[in-house]
Amino acid sequence: MTGSVIYERLALIGLGLIGASIALAARRQGLVKNIVGYTRTAETRAIAQSLKIADSYPASAAEAAQGADLVVLATPVGSFRALAQEIAPQLKKGATLTDVGSVKSTVIKDVGPSVPAGVHRVPGHPIAGTEHSGPAAGFATLFEGRWCILTPPAEADEAAVARLESFWRALGSSVERMDAKHHDMVLAITSHVPHLIAYNIVSTADHLAQVTSSEVIKYSAGGFRDFTRIAASDPVMWRDVFLNNKDAVLEMLGRFNEDLSLLQRAIRYGDGNTLEEVFTRTRAIRRSIIDAGQETAEPDFGRHAKDPLSASKK
Numbered sequence: 001m002t003g004s005v006i007y008e009r010l011a012l013i014g015l016g017l018i019g020a021s022i023a024l025a026a027r028r029q030g031l032v033k034n035i036v037g038y039t040r041t042a043e044t045r046a047i048a049q050s051l052k053i054a055d056s057y058p059a060s061a062a063e064a065a066q067g068a069d070l071v072v073l074a075t076p077v078g079s080f081r082a083l084a085q086e087i088a089p090q091l092k093k094g095a096t097l098t099d100v101g102s103v104k105s106t107v108i109k110d111v112g113p114s115v116p117a118g119v120h121r122v123p124g125h126p127i128a129g130t131e132h133s134g135p136a137a138g139f140a141t142l143f144e145g146r147w148c149i150l151t152p153p154a155e156a157d158e159a160a161v162a163r164l165e166s167f168w169r170a171l172g173s174s175v176e177r178m179d180a181k182h183h184d185m186v187l188a189i190t191s192h193v194p195h196l197i198a199y200n201i202v203s204t205a206d207h208l209a210q211v212t213s214s215e216v217i218k219y220s221a222g223g224f225r226d227f228t229r230i231a232a233s234d235p236v237m238w239r240d241v242f243l244n245n246k247d248a249v250l251e252m253l254g255r256f257n258e259d260l261s262l263l264q265r266a267i268r269y270g271d272g273n274t275l276e277e278v279f280t281r282t283r284a285i286r287r288s289i290i291d292a293g294q295e296t297a298e299p300d301f302g303r304h305a306k307d308p309l310s311a312s313k314k
Contacts, residue, residue: 011068019074038064078240092120115182120160144172188248198230
């Protein structure tokens, strides 16, 4: 243990990539004394037990939440309403209930009514993850150098919010507070729409009769390969994201289609100046992301060393 205990008992409702990573990071940093993990399926529970993700694995979410100082909902957002109703009677006074969902407005609407008086409700969203899922995908350094956004309601207890901020900072994240509706709009363009586009491009390629599956795979060492990485993300999680953030996603899709039409016209009419201007501007954005420490400037996005196809060419 390297840090000071922030919460005595941590309850994780969901032991996928994010839930497992929170457990591993919190244990490594000595931020909690006891970790309780709940997962719906026996198969996932067995994997989590073999990896020693938590200290105990109750049979229900309600039992997991009982007596916990921090309860984290780490399942797809579509399940939050039912889970909140189930665990509400077991939440102790003074506990903090948070989540890791990629949508915040509907979380506040779905979870809020079930939270009893005296329990602090502080929605959260760590901007971290990979295309992998399940407890075996978790790792203790997932949140290092990343952002975690908290969207506490106006009536939230300041001490409880500050305590949760300290927890996320100790996990390695920078923390920012944000209005829930604003969060959903920002994430719609930075995360949700890119995933939707990736799913669509891969699906379109799959449906092209004139391109065989072998050709799609064989020649996917360029941009298409990185789209497939994004499109490999958890289908249930992303189904719930789009259904629960539909207004912001549809708004961003409308703007995206307008900009796409501009590029379509430029290509159709040979307007090279417009194409170059857009590409130059977007290239600068890529560089700013690298400068902000949110990506790597290594060739091939730093993935060449892990790519068996690339390694075989050396």
